[in-house]
Amino acid sequence: MEKFTRRKFLEISGATFAGAGLAFGGTKLIDNSLFSAEKTSGVVKIPSYCSICFWKCGLVAYVKDGKLWKLEGNPLDPLSKGRLCPRGNGGVGQHYDPDRLKAPLIRTSTRGKEEWKVSTWDEALTFTAKKLMEIKEKYGPQSIAVFSHGPGGAFLKHTFNAFGVKNFAAPSFAQCRGPREVAFELTFGEIVGSPERTDIENSKCFALIGTHLGENMHNSQVQEFAKAVERGATIIVVDPRFSIAASKAKYYLPIKPGTDTALLLAWINVLIEENLYDKDFVDKYTFGFEQLKEYVKPFTPEWAFVETGIEPDLIRETVRELARYKPASFVHPGRHVNWYGNDVQRLRAVAIINALLGNWNHKGAFFKPVKMNIPKYPYPPYPEVDYEVVYNPNNKYPFAGEDEGLTQGIRDATITGKPYPIKAWVVYGTNLIQTLPNQAETLKAIQNLDFLLVIDVIPSEISMWADVVLPEAIYLERYDELNVSPFKVPFVGIRQPVVPPPHDQREGWWIARELAKKLGLEHYFPWKHIEEYLRYRVEAAGLSYEQLKKDGIILGSSQPIYVEDGLQLEFSNTPTQKIELYSTQLAEKGLSPFPTYERPPEPPPGYFRLLFGRAPVHTFSMTQSNPILMDMINENEVWVNSDVANYLGLKNGVYVVLVNQDGVKSNKVKVRLTQRIRPDCVYMYHGFGHTSKLLKRAYLKGASDTQLITRYDIDPVMGGTGMNNNFVTFEKV
Amino acid sequence: MARYAMVIDTTKCVGCMDCVVACKTENNVPEGFNRDWITYETIGKFPNLHMEIRSERCNHCDNPPCVYTCPTGASHISDIGGIVLVDYDKCIGCKACIAACPYDARFIHPDGYATKCTFCEHRVVQGLDPACVATCPTHCMYFGDLEDPNSEVSKLLQSRKYRVLNPESGTKPQVYYLI
Numbered sequence A: 001m002e003k004f005t006r007r008k009f010l011e012i013s014g015a016t017f018a019g020a021g022l023a024f025g026g027t028k029l030i031d032n033s034l035f036s037a038e039k040t041s042g043v044v045k046i047p048s049y050c051s052i053c054f055w056k057c058g059l060v061a062y063v064k065d066g067k068l069w070k071l072e073g074n075p076l077d078p079l080s081k082g083r084l085c086p087r088g089n090g091g092v093g094q095h096y097d098p099d100r101l102k103a104p105l106i107r108t109s110t111r112g113k114e115e116w117k118v119s120t121w122d123e124a125l126t127f128t129a130k131k132l133m134e135i136k137e138k139y140g141p142q143s144i145a146v147f148s149h150g151p152g153g154a155f156l157k158h159t160f161n162a163f164g165v166k167n168f169a170a171p172s173f174a175q176c177r178g179p180r181e182v183a184f185e186l187t188f189g190e191i192v193g194s195p196e197r198t199d200i201e202n203s204k205c206f207a208l209i210g211t212h213l214g215e216n217m218h219n220s221q222v223q224e225f226a227k228a229v230e231r232g233a234t235i236i237v238v239d240p241r242f243s244i245a246a247s248k249a250k251y252y253l254p255i256k257p258g259t260d261t262a263l264l265l266a267w268i269n270v271l272i273e274e275n276l277y278d279k280d281f282v283d284k285y286t287f288g289f290e291q292l293k294e295y296v297k298p299f300t301p302e303w304a305f306v307e308t309g310i311e312p313d314l315i316r317e318t319v320r321e322l323a324r325y326k327p328a329s330f331v332h333p334g335r336h337v338n339w340y341g342n343d344v345q346r347l348r349a350v351a352i353i354n355a356l357l358g359n360w361n362h363k364g365a366f367f368k369p370v371k372m373n374i375p376k377y378p379y380p381p382y383p384e385v386d387y388e389v390v391y392n393p394n395n396k397y398p399f400a401g402e403d404e405g406l407t408q409g410i411r412d413a414t415i416t417g418k419p420y421p422i423k424a425w426v427v428y429g430t431n432l433i434q435t436l437p438n439q440a441e442t443l444k445a446i447q448n449l450d451f452l453l454v455i456d457v458i459p460s461e462i463s464m465w466a467d468v469v470l471p472e473a474i475y476l477e478r479y480d481e482l483n484v485s486p487f488k489v490p491f492v493g494i495r496q497p498v499v500p501p502p503h504d505q506r507e508g509w510w511i512a513r514e515l516a517k518k519l520g521l522e523h524y525f526p527w528k529h530i531e532e533y534l535r536y537r538v539e540a541a542g543l544s545y546e547q548l549k550k551d552g553i554i555l556g557s558s559q560p561i562y563v564e565d566g567l568q569l570e571f572s573n574t575p576t577q578k579i580e581l582y583s584t585q586l587a588e589k590g591l592s593p594f595p596t597y598e599r600p601p602e603p604p605p606g607y608f609r610l611l612f613g614r615a616p617v618h619t620f621s622m623t624q625s626n627p628i629l630m631d632m633i634n635e636n637e638v639w640v641n642s643d644v645a646n647y648l649g650l651k652n653g654v655y656v657v658l659v660n661q662d663g664v665k666s667n668k669v670k671v672r673l674t675q676r677i678r679p680d681c682v683y684m685y686h687g688f689g690h691t692s693k694l695l696k697r698a699y700l701k702g703a704s705d706t707q708l709i710t711r712y713d714i715d716p717v718m719g720g721t722g723m724n725n726n727f728v729t730f731e732k733v
Numbered sequence B: 001m002a003r004y005a006m007v008i009d010t011t012k013c014v015g016c017m018d019c020v021v022a023c024k025t026e027n028n029v030p031e032g033f034n035r036d037w038i039t040y041e042t043i044g045k046f047p048n049l050h051m052e053i054r055s056e057r058c059n060h061c062d063n064p065p066c067v068y069t070c071p072t073g074a075s076h077i078s079d080i081g082g083i084v085l086v087d088y089d090k091c092i093g094c095k096a097c098i099a100a101c102p103y104d105a106r107f108i109h110p111d112g113y114a115t116k117c118t119f120c121e122h123r124v125v126q127g128l129d130p131a132c133v134a135t136c137p138t139h140c141m142y143f144g145d146l147e148d149p150n151s152e153v154s155k156l157l158q159s160r161k162y163r164v165l166n167p168e169s170g171t172k173p174q175v176y177y178l179i
Helices: A013-029 A033-038 A092-096 A121-139 A151-162 A171-188 A219-231 A260-273 A279-285 A289-295 A301-308 A312-324 A343-356 A407-416 A439-447 A508-518 A530-540 A545-551 A584-588 A642-648 B018-026 B065-069 B096-100 B131-135 B152-159
Strands: A043-049 A058-064 A067-073 A105-107 A116-118 A144-148 A167-169 A205-209 A234-238 A251-253 A329-331 A424-428 A451-456 A468-471 A491-493 A553-555 A608-613 A637-641 A655-660 A665-674 A681-685 A727-732 B004-009 B037-045 B048-056 B075-077 B084-086 B141-145 B175-178
Touching (some): A043 A545, A067 B131, A121 A144, A121 A424, A144 A151, A151 A508, A167 A171, A205 A312, A251 A312, A260 A301, A260 A343, A279 A343, A301 A312, A407 A439, A530 A545, A637 A642, A642 A665, A665 A727, B152 B175
Parallel strands (some): A144 A167, A205 A234, A234 A251, A451 A468, A637 A665, B004 B175
Antiparallel strands (some): A043 A058, A105 A468, A491 A553, A655 A665, B037 B048
């Protein structure tokens, strides 16, 4: 593997502390009366919304004698229903994390042997603006790319839109949900969206394919899952690992990894062959049924058994259960679904099964999300810019997302200079080193940059490579964009600071606005403080800003979300104005209009397929600096089937190094022997194995799955990176 | 007098540690220590497995060996529904209670005294559930008075199959697990 010079992040910690102490008075820019708590004793309760993941639960912060004590769910909030998840409760630790970024940093010498200095905000922003203007002058606005993940980046994206930038990307598409949204949009004309529109709460039967609710702690879904368990809903879990959800399931299907589409095709086959599908619904609302019927004839449960290892009788029995409870039954579309590089086709099969169950916009399956109508702020129009986005040349991936872009497409262009060069990256809230597959390519791209700006709250790996690092106040210390998530009831939530930032960190909106001023774009920010902006939007919706600040949440009036409460079904967004079992859009692009199954590559002898997932107490690689959450789980382990381990002589709790098919070695990681996984794969929590020394709690704790994911298979439909075709073996330490 | 107890439905618990985190912030539990924890018990051979997940803590026993062994009277059964508490001013940190507890529920606080789950008695006296119960996203935990036959905990123990931990130790634990 190619070696790269690692930019030294240098010995700034001492300097940072000193700088931070001097700069503390600078935090006065947070004006407001909320912090009267600092002077008074007793407990003050302030509502806001969470940002430990992107579910955006409403919270209530308890501030005791001016100090953050604890967080609870906001009882008014339809997402948390008054109960936060473990990460949400642990958000307190992010505020007190001693290792967080404390003051702006500027790299001071040439690349390769650079040094850093702690700077003032004025100096860091002036320098940043100068670099960006030079690059824009020389290469045009198209040479600047912005990676931004989560709601906090809204104002920064506004600044860069005003600057003429069009190359925006977030890992939420090509590394996460993309294939699902594309598959459902192709089929139903509507995406699944986040929060997912699944009505687990009222479901009588549902199937989870690789979706590990209970380990994936998206709050409302877990709450609804527990209700379904309590009601005795028939739960079917398909997973190579005996997940927490599997332990609650009536049916556990220990599928061979990568063969899910074979199972799904067999389920479709049985639904049709045994006449179990919703005939009226299919006749009335779908397109291409007769062709589908012909197409799936070869995909019998006996055929699928050979691929999946799931007994034909079990395949039949489980899909009969789904059919028995239709329309209050569904197959969950999952969330992180970039697995094998043919993922849209798999998710199309999921969408088709749901269509055959006649469950769209039906209680107990998929509801129709509703959203509060909050007018936008009347900004001046962005400048007209005449260039194509860089990440999808010649529309190679015909259904690549426009809003979320293709992260690795920007990386490719940065490496090759084609279709045109990318010279600056702006990275907000996403640790690209631990997010994008194939770290060597990410580092190679970074070497080609003239400028890398990172805005983060902790010294993440990506910030180690930056030319300028800007420390943002964490979500409990800042205002942000309103939360108007589509869900079961319309609502709006506010994020407002509950405590001031402890050092020289600043709020994201302030950073975006100050940078815009330095870029000569002040007129794009007609408001001086974000509260003017928020007040405008809330009052334009006819709501009280004061009430929103006081309660944290304002609920709208309920609207029909199911056929059962009067909703009319319509499918006006597909070309045929029907649910497209046969996808006319895929056919038009020369792609298969019906889901195709491709047998996944086999591991070389002695190697195991590497699978990864979530720990309930961590979010990606963002929370391993949090002292409270690290007290729960402070390193990951590699799960190995204990029978296999006996053959290999691996002992429980010993450290090993994992070596992948390309010879890349992991940090040392502890072996966990378990019966809860198939013999042909191993499993790790994602997010560990940090290599940033400034993350003192997390440094070299556990191994990074991302480091071992050197191979990725790109989905021809939408450009997602399938990351589950990597294989590892064990090396003793 | 009330007899407070906790009833935990293992069939709903997902082992997410929300109870552990909520306890930690509610009670300012120091870094490196927790007053409650999760136990996963898996039996069988892949793929025919059964897993029980339990949120565990001090059992606030009716017959508490920690109280009997305490040389100073710091560990005691309180007037608040039989909750077992430690009077930190009286505790000398001798660890006798730690050795006596069959549930390994206690630890020495960095400030030198023995501590453990209090059933959040400071919340209970205000009519609130303990922090762990109040936050659990699966609603698998229940808190209440077993002396009241109409309480939710009493009703659950009347209608559901349950067990307690280490019954052979004779401690009469007051955390019940629905199975």
